[in-house]
Each structure stands twice: as structure tokens, then as C-alpha cells.
Amino acid sequence: MANADGTLSAIQEGFRMMHGLQCGFCTPGMIMRASVLLRENPDPTEEEIRYGISGNLCRCTGYQNIVKAVQYAAAKMNGRTLQEAAE
Numbered sequence: 227m228a229n230a231d232g233t234l235s236a237i238q239e240g241f242r243m244m245h246g247l248q249c250g251f252c253t254p255g256m257i258m259r260a261s262v263l264l265r266e267n268p269d270p271t272e273e274e275i276r277y278g279i280s281g282n283l284c285r286c287t288g289y290q291n292i293v294k295a296v297q298y299a300a301a302k303m304n305g306r307t308l309q310e311a312a313e
Contacts, residue, residue, distance in 0.1 A: 227257060236302040237261055237295070246295030248286030255282045260296045269300055 227235050234242065237260050241247050246256070256279060263270060263278040270278065275296045276289065284292060294308075301308045 227261065235261075236299040237264070239302070240295035240298035241292075244291050244294040244298050246287065246292040248284075251286075252282050252284040252292075256284070256292055260299060263296065264300055264303060269304060270296070272297070 227238055229235055237257055240260075241253065241257060247253055259279050259282055263275065267274060267278075272293055275293050279289070279292060279296070298308050
């Protein structure tokens with residue numbers, strides 16, 4: 227998932243920056259699913275993100291920060307900041 231130079235991908239960075247990581251139980255699946263979701267839909271709505279990750283169970287976060295992480299990644303991959311994407 228990391229970039230060729232070893233830096234974090236936008237998705238990994240999103241999970242780190244938006245605190246989408248808790249116990250780590252769901253993290254690999256969420257990151258992989260987010261990758262597919264953003265490949266299929268580069269600018270998903272919050273509802274589309276929630277539906278897209280609904281097959282993965284998270285025992286800690288209640289999904290809020292995971293959704294924010296995917297929004298962060300989508301914004302970054304589209305050349306926007308998270309704040310710009312929210313407007």
C-alpha cells in the first residue's frame with residue numbers, strides 16, 4: 227500500500243491523520259476496502275463510504291474516524307484538502 231518511495235499512501239496517511247486506527251483488528255481490511263472503493267469511486271459521499279466499508283466490522287471506532295480517513299484520502303488523491311472537499 228505504501229508509495230514506491232516508502233512513504234505512506236493517501237489512504238494510510240488518512241487513517242493515521244484522522245485517527246482511524248484503534249486496536250488494529252479491522253485496519254487491514256478497511257484499508258484494502260478503501261483502496262478498492264476509491265479506485266471505483268474517487269469522490270464518494272459519506273453515505274457511499276459507509277456503504278462501501280459496511281462489510282468490515284470495527285470493534286472500536288464506531289466508524290466515524292474511518293469515514294473521515296477515507297474522506298481525507300479521497301480529497302488528497304483529488305488534489306484537495308479535507309476542508310475543501312467538505313465545502
